Amino acid sequence: MKKKILVVDDEELMRITLRDSLIKEGYEVEVACDGEEGWEKFKKEYPVLVLTDLKLPGMDGIQLLEKIKSISSDTIVIVITGYGTIESAVQAMKLGAYDYICKPFILEDMVLLVKRAFEVYNLREENKNLKSKLKESYKLGDIIGKSEKMQEVYRMITAVAKTTATVIIYGETGTGKELVAETIHKLSPRKNKPLIKVSCAALPETLLESELFGYERGAFTDAVSRKIGRFEMADGGTLFLDDVDDIKPEVQVKLLRVLQERKFERIGGTETLQVDVRIIAASKKDLLDLVKEGKFREDLYYRLNVIPIYLAPLRERKEDIPLLVEHFIEKYTKPAGDTKKEISPEALEVLVSYNWPGNVRELENVIKRVVTLCNKDKITPQDLPEFLQYQKQPPKTIQEVVKESEKEHILKILSQTKGRKKEAAKILGITPKTLWQKLKEYGIK
Numbered sequence: 545m546k547k548k549i550l551v552v553d554d555e556e557l558m559r560i561t562l563r564d565s566l567i568k569e570g571y572e573v574e575v576a577c578d579g580e581e582g583w584e585k586f587k588k589e590y591p592v593l594v595l596t597d598l599k600l601p602g603m604d605g606i607q608l609l610e611k612i613k614s615i616s617s618d619t620i621v622i623v624i625t626g627y628g629t630i631e632s633a634v635q636a637m638k639l640g641a642y643d644y645i646c647k648p649f650i651l652e653d654m655v656l657l658v659k660r661a662f663e664v665y666n667l668r669e670e671n672k673n674l675k676s677k678l679k680e681s682y683k684l685g686d687i688i689g690k691s692e693k694m695q696e697v698y699r700m701i702t703a704v705a706k707t708t709a710t711v712i713i714y715g716e717t718g719t720g721k722e723l724v725a726e727t728i729h730k731l732s733p734r735k736n737k738p739l740i741k742v743s744c745a746a747l748p749e750t751l752l753e754s755e756l757f758g759y760e761r762g763a764f765t766d767a768v769s770r771k772i773g774r775f776e777m778a779d780g781g782t783l784f785l786d787d788v789d790d791i792k793p794e795v796q797v798k799l800l801r802v803l804q805e806r807k808f809e810r811i812g813g814t815e816t817l818q819v820d821v822r823i824i825a826a827s828k829k830d831l832l833d834l835v836k837e838g839k840f841r842e843d844l845y846y847r848l849n850v851i852p853i854y855l856a857p858l859r860e861r862k863e864d865i866p867l868l869v870e871h872f873i874e875k876y877t878k879p880a881g882d883t884k885k886e887i888s889p890e891a892l893e894v895l896v897s898y899n900w901p902g903n904v905r906e907l908e909n910v911i912k913r914v915v916t917l918c919n920k921d922k923i924t925p926q927d928l929p930e931f932l933q934y935q936k937q938p939p940k941t942i943q944e945v946v947k948e949s950e951k952e953h954i955l956k957i958l959s960q961t962k963g964r965k966k967e968a969a970k971i972l973g974i975t976p977k978t979l980w981q982k983l984k985e986y987g988i989k
């Protein structure tokens with residue numbers, strides 16, 4: 545561990561005393577006799593801690609402190625102040641000094657102060673390392689998640705990004721299929737080439753065909769000029785085919801050919817075009833099921849299903865929820881320049897226990913809404929949308945309602961009779977034995 549200290553003082557006796565006693569404690573000590581020398585030594589040695597007198601000839605302790613803090617805010621600076629000039633010590637603290645000590649001081653006090661400062665420093669460093677390590681392994685690009693399922697997704701993405709293999713991403717709505725496709729593209733050697741997206745769900749068959757392959761002028765009545773298709777646009781880059789499970793049989797045939805040969809013609813055209821396109825597909829449904837139902841061509845299935853990546857629904861990886869919540873709070877707080885809001889443990893519990901049918905997108909929307917609407921620093925369960933607050937209590941049965949009000953009524957009568965059970969039973973119109981049974985059942989003491 546680095547334990548380097550720089551002592552800056554113009555009094556020789558002070559310098560020597562401080563140096564010797566700190567060396568005895570196992571520190572590595574450099575000394576300087578004025579601000580300029582201190583600054584030069586600081587830049588050369590990068591000590592963890594600087595111990596400086598405030599009153600120095602030339603550049604004084606405050607100036608030195610400012611310079612150090614401007615290039616290295618983590619360095620611990622302790623200032624020594626003479627003749628009770630507490631104002632300059634206060635100023636030093638404001639400028640980021642860790643602490644100050646007044647002359648004359650007892651050496652042991654000084655050593656103790658230094659020791660403590662190092663402890664604080666080490667803790668801070670350790671914390672920083674831990675946090676950045678955690679943060680790194682809990683994300684890939686813009687994808688957040690610590691669950692084993694997401695870690696597996698990261699491994700897949702990293703591995704396939706280097707290749708041109710066709711990838712298909714399966715997952716429910718809002719699980720992050722498009723985000724994964726974008727991440728693969730960004731991590732691939734094609735990152736500087738276009739990523740072109742086509743939604744196969746939004747378009748009717750003929751339109752999808754012309755979107756994908758383009759058309760020549762006069763190919764049909766409305767074709768007043770040539771249109772370039774998405775396959776051509778994506779040349780050299782990546783084509784993201786969203787919702788492939790929705791592609792109708794006729795387009796499936798044409799798609800199969802491009803996937804096999806990377807060759808196609810524009811609609812109404814005779815020229816055969818060759819493209820270099822990496823395909824990433826996404827599907828909400830299991831394509832194999834569709835194949836079995838006769839809705840999806842088996843040959844196309846095998847062309848697409850080369851490397852499948854499965855995104856689990858959020859309810860199956862709840863350990864990702866706290867991280868995602870923090871991520872979205874940050875995402876939606878920043879633009880307004882507000883101070884970051886915190887989520888209370890109770891509110892987080894509500895979020896974790898919900899089953900999120902709309903997955904990460906739904907969670908993102910909830911957090912966005914809460915961050916926008918809540919004007920407190922702490923987000924509590926009351927700040928969450930109502931549908932989340934009531935989800936913990938499933939609708940009650942008649943029996944439950946009856947029991948609840950029975951219990952409430954018994955408690956009321958018991959308090960009226962000041963706990964006298966015989967009297968209460970009489971008012972309630974039941975035998976003392978029945979009352980005793982009910983008290984036991986409801987856990988009333």
Ligand SMILES: Nc1ncnc2c1ncn2[C@@H]1O[C@H](COP(=O)(O)OP(=O)(O)OP(=O)(O)O)[C@@H](O)[C@H]1O
Nearest residue numbers: 686687688689716717718719720721722723904905
């Ligand atoms: N693991 C994640 N980390 C951070 N953000 C995520 C994650 N997963 C999804 N998101 C965000 O949630 C939103 C929905 O994700 P995306 O559009 O990729 O989902 P999808 O699976 O394509 O959904 P759909 O099937 O409805 O099109 C986006 O804003 C995306 O950035």
Ligand SMILES: [Mg+2]
Nearest residue numbers: 721722786826
């Ligand atoms: Mg999508």
